[in-house]
Amino acid sequence: MEKEFGSLLRLLREQKGMSINQLAESAGISNSQISRMENGLRGVPKAPTIRKLAEALNASYQELMIAAGYLEEAANLNIAVAEQSPEWATYKDKRDFKKMLEEDGELMFDGIPLDQEDRQRIKDVLTGLFWEAKQMNKRKKKNNGTPDEK
Incomplete structure (x- = not known):
């Protein structure tokens, strides 16, 4: 599940033309945390973190929740x-x-x-x-x- 979520997160970030640092600043999450999520080195984030990412990426919260296994x-x-x-x-x-x-x-x-x-x-x-x-x-x-x- 971590890999699926991380892959989707990276894909969405790259589609928006955002760097990890830009996403981190926009979502209020550390860039190292985002990097670990994208690389499957961190467990699936909690729902409030997913909401922050969805808002920062202007992406579907539901789509991210599905990828996260929620x-x-x-x-x-x-x-x-x-x-x-x-x-x-x-x-x-x-x-x-x-x-x-x-x-x-x-x-x-x-x-x-x-x-x-x-x-x-x-x-x-x-x-x-x-x-x-x-x-x-x-x-x-x-x-x-x-x-x-x-």
Whole structure:
């Protein structure tokens, strides 16, 4: 997956006539990081980094996400958000929740990356806390006379 993503990144950069340094400056990412991505020496970047690259290249975010191997994961995330959302959640609430899950960094404990099972446990706890906080905010708005968002 790293090679496929890196090859596409290089192709898009060259099609735009950009150097690695120009892309790095435009995306706010180090040139060495971009070089490592293009050469398959770095793992697939996280979604926020891919978004920066897509914007800097004026390229399709979805195309880069497919090359990075996130397509199936993104589809599963949409299903998970829909299944885990309470009935009162608005579209904006669900969007905020999805964004929170997509943008989480690598989870570590004592300097060691957590395995998938532990990451899922943490996400499950965060899911409960997120929806609890959203519901509390909605109650506060209603009690203060602010109309509820639909």
